[in-house]
Amino acid sequence: VxxxxxxxxxxxxxxxxxxxxxxxxxxxxxxxxxxxxxxxxxxxxxxxxxxxxxxxxxxxxxxxxxxxxxxxxxxxxxxxxxxxxxxxxxxxxxxxxxxxxxxxxxxxxxxxxxxxxxxxxxxxxxxxxxxxxxxxxxxxxxxxxxxxxxxxxxxxxxxxxxxxxxxxxxxxxxxxxxxxxxxxxxxxxxxxxGGKNAIIVDESADLDQAVAGAVYSAFGYTGQKCSACSRVVVLSPVHDAFVERFVEATRSLNVGPTDDPSTQVGPVIDAKAQARIQEYIEQGKAECELAIACDAPSEGYFVGPTVFKNVERHATIAQEEIFGPVVAIIRAANFDEALEIANGTDYALTGGLYSRTPDHINRAAAEFEVGNLYINRTITGAIVSRQPFGGFKMxxxxxxxxxxxxxxxxxxxxxxxxxxxxxxxxxxxxxxx
Missing domain, CATH: 3.40.605.10 (Aldehyde Dehydrogenase; Chain A, domain 1)
Known part of the structure; x- marks a missing residue:
């Protein structure tokens, strides 16, 4: 030894x-x-x-x-x-x-x-x-x-x-x-x-923090992290304000080759992945409402960050792991429904909560079915020993x-x-x- x-x-x-x-x-x-x-x-x-x-x-x-x-x-x-x-x-x-x-x-x-x-x-x-x-x-x-x-x-x-x-x-x-x-x-x-990871944003959340954290969690490495956020569940009182700011923050991302220091979102791994993600985007357009589809270079395996709003919890893009820069925003009437939506997939890997309500934080810790729960921070970037990483269910x-x-x-x-x-x-x- x-x-x-x-x-x-x-x-x-x-x-x-x-x-x-x-x-x-x-x-x-x-x-x-x-x-x-x-x-x-x-x-x-x-x-x-x-x-x-x-x-x-x-x-x-x-x-x-x-x-x-x-x-x-x-x-x-x-x-x-x-x-x-x-x-x-x-x-x-x-x-x-x-x-x-x-x-x-x-x-x-x-x-x-x-x-x-x-x-x-x-x-x-x-x-x-x-x-x-x-x-x-x-x-x-x-x-x-x-x-x-x-x-x-x-x-x-x-x-x-x-x-x-x-x-x-x-x-x-x-x-x-x-x-x-x-x-x-x-x-x-x-x-x-893998996972189908959700971030819950409640009515007490700091929206500046929530928007920045959700954007980074969703589009870091072009959404190709198993821990990436692919669903944002937002309570009704702050839903519209969050969607507007999230869309504008997404619009500001630089998409391009990864050897350019200004790039924030690079290509996906290969042509097969690019085609699969684009199929999911077309499926999303048929089922939901497109909030933004960012432009991306035409040469290379690029897919621009894409956000859908007014997504039903059982929609394809809200249930299946896409492994790309695609986010579904789902409205919840209250915190009970938000937890129900967040737990309503086959996966249990990572999840997040933006809240300043102690009861919501305590309930998420007890009831949010994920292996790694992050509160008021990004949901990617686990550190060895400090945040041991892994989930359950599928x-x-x-x-x-x-x-x-x-x-x-x-x-x-x-x-x-x-x-x-x-x-x-x-x-x-x-x-x-």
Whole structure:
């Protein structure tokens, strides 16, 4: 454990030294603006250092001795871990899942998303430079439906850590449940599968704060964060004022190439994503009222920030994860209805509340069905240890990344009890008498 933790800390140091290079790769390969790429590299560094600290804590185990008996509770690695990482946080999430598997002693296979394989190769370079021994870690780029599927179904894989779409996550969960010939264990699956995240704005909210926070939460990285706001539920007394200001704030966003320092909203990941988002926008136009559709460059995979108002809670764009810069604004008559609307999807990842009413804040903390609730602030940008990240319902399964329970998923707990009362010890064979 001491050696493994040392490797993680060395990797973190290398990432700090190569920060600007890594930022540039994230900007180039997945179209993230430099300030957000830099925050992602910081998160990757935090994962390395935090999980090193956590593994040292877990390595102490729990010892309970009573007269005549010792009890030892400790952990061992599960075996081979398969990490399937996403393109939207190609550095932070890939690093977090991979180093969690490695620091707990598991040999690890990293299969990155097809659109972010260069960044994953840089992670592999860093881990090797930090001292990961040959044969312990393997970088496996390839097509998910072929390479990923083969490894998920392989009987030698013990654990799968996945972040990506609900469709793929559910398929992995089902495939991993099948016991293959020669397999002598049940596979553990950790899956983070997205959200349909809502921010509630009540009548006591500071609208300046609410508008700025909702815009940033919705359109940061072009709405391609699993934590992004895609619904804003606004109480009737402030609905019209909020919509007007939200639309104007959206209009002010600079849309363009991510290597331009003035850009706030860049392209989406590829042509397939662009076409899918545009289909949702057309669906929204048929179901709801378009409030604004911002202009975007014609060359490249751009989709301008788009806002719909007077959206019904069960409309397609209010229920399905779009993963793009599209926001549905829904009116609620009162706070009870706002909570009902916010909870009315299959997902439970992130949520937000802008309010200065203590009762509303307390009720949201108790009743808002999300893994991460943010009050009077943006709903993206979770920080390792401070805000462990992950949801439930169809948003995924497993303990929160960057939290005190995360590494336990990569370990098998064991317990040894020994009766030491009047046993004595047999002589060691061959020892001098």
């Amino acid at each position: 001491r050696e493994r933790c040392g490797i993680l800390r060395k990797a973190a140091d290398i990432m700090e030294e190569r920060r600007h290079e890594l930022n540039a790769w994230i900007c180039l390969e997945v179209g993230k603006i430099i300030p957000q790429a830099d925050a992602e590299v910081s998160e990757a560094i935090d994962f390395c250092r935090y999980y090193a600290d956590e593994m040292e804590r877990l390595d102490q185990g729990v010892n309970l001795d009573i007269p005549g008996e010792t009890n030892r509770y400790f952990y061992q690695p599960r075996g081979i871990a398969l990490v399937i990482s996403p393109w939207n946080f190609p550095m932070a999430i890939a690093v977090g899942m991979t180093v969690a598997a490695l620091v707990t002693g598991n040999c690890t296979l990293l299969k990155p998303a097809e659109t972010s394989t260069v960044i994953a190769a840089k992670i592999a370079e860093i881990l090797i430079a930090a001292g990961v021994p040959p044969g312990v870690f393997q970088y496996v780029p390839g097509k998910g439906s072929v390479v990923g599927s083969h490894m998920v179904n392989h009987p030698d894989v013990h654990l799968i850590a996945f972040t990506g779409s609900r469709e793929v996550g559910c398929r992995i969960y089902a495939d991993a449940a099948l016991v293959q010939p020669g397999q002598r264990h049940l596979k553990r699956v950790i899956a983070e599968m 948003s995924g399964v497993g303990s929160k990344a960057g939290g005190p329970d995360y590494l336990l998923q990569f370990l098998e707990p064991r317990h040894v009890t020994e009766n030491i009362q009047r046993q004595g010890f047999a002589p060691i064979e061959g020892a001098d008498q």
